[in-house]
Amino acid sequence: MTIIGLTLLELPIFAQKIFMSLLTVGSVAFDAIETPFGKTDKIVGGAGTYISLASSFFMQEQSIISVVGSDFPKETIQEMNSRGINTEGLQIKEGEKTFFWSGKYHNDMNSRDTLATELNVLEHFDPIVPDSYQASDYLMLGNLSPSVQSSVINRMHSRPKLIAMDTMNFWMDIALEDLKKTIKMVDILIVNDEEARQLTGEYALVTAAKAILDMGPKYIIIKKGEHGALLFSKDQIFFAPALPLAEVFDPTGAGDTFAGGFMGYLASTEDTSFENMKRAVIYGSAMASFCVEKFGTDRLLEIAQSDIDKRVKVFNDLSSFELKG
C-alpha cells in the first residue's frame, strides 16, 4: 500500500494505526504482586489487559473478549475504550467477583511462586463473539483454558487470517489433550522455554521447536525472559535479545505484553512474512521491556509512541554489527 508516495514500512509506526483488526481473548483480572522492590494490593492485571494495552499502540481499533465481575473498576474499562479497545465482548457478571491472581517473585526475578488463583468469573466463562468482532483478521488467544480458546475460533464465522496463542504449564498438567487440539488450530504458538520443554519432553529448544511445529503451528516463539526470544518456522530461525535492564521492577505481564506488541505490529503492517515477524518480535520485546519497569500496567499506561520508537532503535543498535571485508 502506498500513501503519498511512501510505502507502509517507511511510515512511522503511529501513522500505520489504521488497517487490520485484532481480536484478543484473555483474562482481565486483579493481581496482587510481591517483588524484592515492594508489594501491591489488588491492582488491575490479566493477560488480556496486558495484550490489548500493548497492541493499542499499533492499532486504532481492536477488541477484547473476556469476563469480569461487578467489582471491576469502570474507569479501567473506560481507559481501554479511550485507547480504541472495543469492550463489547467483555462480559460484566453482576454480583460476581473478578478473577484474582497473586504471585511472589524470587530475588532473581526469573522465577515466581503463585500464591493464589481465584477463578471466580473465569470458572464458567463462556466467551461470546459479538457480530462487530466477526471480521477480525488477527486473533490473539491469551493464556486461558484451551477449550475456551478453541471455542472462540469455532465461534468466528470465518477463520482469521492469523491466529496466535499463548498457554502455560497449568494447562499441560490438567488439559493436555484439549491443549494439543487447540494448538493444532493456530498459526503461531507463543510459550516460554520451560513450557516448550514440558510440552514436548525435549530439552534442546531447537528440538522442542521442531516438535511443536510438527503439532500444527507454522511458527513458534520461545521466550527466554531476560535472555530474549526465538522465532522458528520450519526452515528459519531468528533470535531477538531482551534489553539488558539495570532494574527489573515487576515482570508480571511481560510475556503478554510481548504478545500484544508482536500481534499489534503484525496486524498494523498487514504483513505476515517471516521477515516482518522478525520486526514484530523486536516490537514485542520493546513493549515487554517497558512493562517490567513499574508495577502492573503502570508503565504501559504512561509511555508515548516516541518512547517505543526510541526503544526499538536501541534494540536495533544492540545486536547489529558490520562484517569486515
Ligand code: AMP
Ligand atoms: P505473565 O506474567 O505473562 O505470566 O502474566 C501474568 C498475568 O496472567 C497476570 O496479570 C494474571 O492475572 C494472569 N494469569 C495468571 N494465571 C492465570 C490463569 N490461570 N488464567 C488466566 N490468566 C492468568
